[in-house]
Amino acid sequence: MPKRLTRGEIEHALTAGPARLNGTDVRGVVLDGLDLAGADFSHALLEGASLVGADLRGASLFSAKAAGACLRDADLRGANLTAADLSHADLSDAQLDGAQVSGTNLTGAHVMGLAGLMRAGAIAGPADPGV
DSSP: OOOBHHHHHHHHHHSSOBOTTOBBBBTTTTTTBBBBBBBTTTTTTTTTTTTTTTTTTTOOOOBBBTTTOOOOTTTTTTTTOOOOOOOOOOOTTOOOOOOTTTTOOOOOOOOOOOHHHHHHOOOOOBBOOOO
């Protein structure tokens, strides 16, 4: 069973540099505005997590389960989103330039104002331009 983390535990992990949070459970945790650049969330459970305005530049969300997560205004430039489940996630006004999105599930995701989607790469699953 994945280790369940709180915001405080994640903030503590960040003090040592890019956090290694692969395989952890942060479902529903509010991580708004955190500097998570370079963090490793590979295979992590992020369903319903809130990452509004978070800096996720160069982070790895490889095969992460982030259905319904809120990534509004997040900076995902250069992030690895390969095989991630972002179905029904809110990516409104997020930045994706240079992100790896091969096999990413964006079914039902809200992408209004999303920047860099065309420069990010191949995507699996239709996205909802949302309101």
